[in-house]
Amino acid sequence: MKSHSLRWVVLVIGTFVLAGCHRLEVTTRIEPNGSGELRTGVGFSAEERANMEKQNSNPQDFCNTSQTPVNVTVTEEQRGDETWCITTTQFKNLEELRGLYEQRKGIRINRLEISEGRFYYDVELDTLSEDSSFSALTDITWSVVLPGVPIEHNADQVNESTLTWTPTPKSGIIQLRAESEVAPSGFNFPSCGIALIGLGMVFFHLRQRGKALSLW
Numbered sequence: 001m002k003s004h005s006l007r008w009v010v011l012v013i014g015t016f017v018l019a020g021c022h023r024l025e026v027t028t029r030i031e032p033n034g035s036g037e038l039r040t041g042v043g044f045s046a047e048e049r050a051n052m053e054k055q056n057s058n059p060q061d062f063c064n065t066s067q068t069p070v071n072v073t074v075t076e077e078q079r080g081d082e083t084w085c086i087t088t089t090q091f092k093n094l095e096e097l098r099g100l101y102e103q104r105k106g107i108r109i110n111r112l113e114i115s116e117g118r119f120y121y122d123v124e125l126d127t128l129s130e131d132s133s134f135s136a137l138t139d140i141t142w143s144v145v146l147p148g149v150p151i152e153h154n155a156d157q158v159n160e161s162t163l164t165w166t167p168t169p170k171s172g173i174i175q176l177r178a179e180s181e182v183a184p185s186g187f188n189f190p191s192c193g194i195a196l197i198g199l200g201m202v203f204f205h206l207r208q209r210g211k212a213l214s215l216w
Helices: 003-018 046-053 094-102 189-214
Strands: 023-030 036-044 072-079 082-091 107-115 118-126 139-145 150-153 157-159 162-165 173-181
Touching: 023 094, 036 046, 036 094, 046 082, 082 094, 094 107, 118 139, 139 173, 162 173
Parallel strands: 023 139
Antiparallel strands: 023 036, 036 082, 072 082, 107 118, 118 173, 139 162, 150 173, 157 162
8 A cells, every 4th residue: 555545544633633523433344364444433423524615625526526536435424314424444464564554643552464364453542632632532432343253352342253342532551452363364176076976976875775675
């Protein structure tokens, strides 16, 4: 992923927070090979949107969707009287995800890796320091879709392989910690398929032989 795409995502999110956005939703989906998708949503009340549109030269493109770089998708969602700007970014490996995370102020990555068949996730959010991107928020929802079955975590909610944290705003340093198995990469047809075909032929041969013996 190119660095200008990273800077663009951070610039957009930072602008939203400074403008008075107080709701943040982050969902990170991680595949067994370390690739995945980072989805960040920021929400605005009707009043917040109206105030921002007064300063926007193109209020019809509130979420700035027309200037989206490669590898980034921006969509606008209406949830009742709230407007949510959703930024979706693809990453090829965990190093790219680390780069996306570390562009935000107030986030620290202690561990983010896949090692010996396990995925390790240990991230800290600073919800108190004035220069942190998370200190002005009054609502935070942080979700991670693990690449396998959870083994250990400190999440507030669990739904199969999806863990969700809802940190208390302005409560200091929040640690988000999880460990999971890494799911198999997929079905290997060349080897598995041939083996299954071979077993099928053996079963068929034995069955036909049994029928022949029963005739005697």
